[in-house]
Amino acid sequence: MKSKKYLLESEASLTVFEFNSEGLNGIVPKMVEYTETNIPGVFNLGFGDKNLETGEIDDKAVTNNGDSQKVLTTVASSIYAFTSKYPDVWIFATGSTQARTRLYRIGITTNLLEIQDDFEIYGLNEDRWQIFQKGVVYDAFLIKRKSIKL
């Protein structure tokens, strides 16, 4: 994930992140939130646009700001930040639409070797978790930081 990324802001616990997408349609604030699921130690990754006027978050918004790769890299970098503070957690992620899930899959595929250096990554296929493989369509993803090598 050495591609360009935006500067992240967070609060002290590093569970809520915000950054500004800057592109064709101006500045669009984005939010990433890690929320613990009903399974302790498993966190859902939420991601969406923040409406500047209402303050509401929309995870189905299509910004078309011409910077989707940089946005995806920034979201991925928040996973590094979050798991640096909480190295033993699992992160569950799925897109709010099939198109966005596909975008996540392409992003993971493109950076798979680099991601696998640092994370275990699984894809959900026909209700079974399997180690992520290129070319397989997944409904969701599960990510865990590998133990830090000393």
Add this chain to the structure above:
Amino acid sequence: MKIKELNESKTPIVKITKRLEKYKSKVVFEQKLQEANRILERVGLPENKR
């Protein structure tokens, strides 16, 4: 840190701001969390990790 170094580091520089503290006690992506819980209840974790 220079921009080039920022772009090349895996773990990002994170600016801590109190402005985001108000979201800590909220579930912003409620629907997504519910969906995650539904899926995880059905399929659990990978077999060798339970």
